[in-house]
Amino acid sequence: SQQGEEDPQALSIQEGENATMNCSYKTSINNLQWYRQNSGRGLVHLILIRSNEREKHSGRLRVTLDTSKKSSSLLITASRAADTASYFCATAPADRGSTLGRLYFGRGTQLTVWP
Amino acid sequence: EAGVAQSPRYKIIEKRQSVAFWCNPISGHATLYWYQQILGQGPKLLIQFQNNGVVDDSQLPKDRFSAERLKGVDSTLKIQPAKLEDSAVYLCASSSPEGGTDTQYFGPGTRLTVL
Numbered sequence A: 001s002q003q004g005e006e007d008p009q010a011l012s013i014q015e016g017e018n019a020t021m022n023c024s025y026k027t028s029i030n031n032l033q034w035y036r037q038n039s040g041r042g043l044v045h046l047i048l049i050r051s052n053e054r055e056k057h058s059g060r061l062r063v064t065l066d067t068s069k070k071s072s073s074l075l076i077t078a079s080r081a082a083d084t085a086s087y088f089c090a091t092a093p094a095d096r097g098s099t100l101g102r103l104y105f106g107r108g109t110q111l112t113v114w115p
Numbered sequence B: 001e002a003g004v005a006q007s008p009r010y011k012i013i014e015k016r017q018s019v020a021f022w023c024n025p026i027s028g029h030a031t032l033y034w035y036q037q038i039l040g041q042g043p044k045l046l047i048q049f050q051n052n053g054v055v056d057d058s059q060l061p062k063d064r065f066s067a068e069r070l071k072g073v074d075s076t077l078k079i080q081p082a083k084l085e086d087s088a089v090y091l092c093a094s095s096s097p098e099g100g101t102d103t104q105y106f107g108p109g110t111r112l113t114v115l
Helices: none
Strands: A005-007 A010-014 A019-024 A029-037 A043-050 A055-058 A061-066 A071-076 A085-093 A109-114 B005-007 B010-013 B019-024 B031-037 B044-050 B053-056 B065-068 B075-079 B088-095 B110-114
Touching: A005 A085, A010 A019, A019 A085, A019 A109, A029 A061, A029 A071, A043 A055, A043 A061, A043 A071, A071 A085, B005 B088, B010 B019, B019 B031, B019 B088, B019 B110, B031 B075, B044 B065, B044 B075, B075 B088
Parallel strands: A010 A109, B010 B110
Antiparallel strands: A005 A019, A019 A071, A029 A043, A029 A085, A055 A061, A061 A071, A085 A109, B005 B019, B019 B075, B031 B044, B031 B088, B044 B053, B065 B075, B088 B110
């Protein structure tokens, strides 16, 4: 399977704490992206990290990528109740057989942030 | 900039009936995707269009699912006849190669319940 796998499946924390979610994948990638999905809504793009990058920041988000281990992590600092959502990693494969632009999504991590 | 529009938001049908979903992508986005998201899972690509041509429909159950993108803008996804296992959220997304990334912008989805 080319899709990523998130870990843990569910995470429950208090407001103000940090939340860390991990993603592992199996094939070479061009980039890896993280998306958020609030209940009953569509996915929203959070951040993209390219295969030649190791770390990227955006506001309270920090993403790391280790291509040797085929893994990525998403850190949300100082979490808020509004961060409650499902978080998905999506990989853009680098192999020539894959369609340009195609993404493979994992099953997601359900994050609950308690006030 | 208007986002990706989808309709209807909800649909309830009985098995063996037909159903159609509509998507209007972000203006100027050449690539359009249809995903199926079953409860508790990540989105699974059904079909990818580049302008009005199909570039990937390897995961589309062609015996019952069909999709078209006439004039390279709006798209419709049809299921005929529906089965119980088709109950899911159907997401439409679009992207623009000019951005140089594979970032996809999602609509709110259509939640289909097959009874």
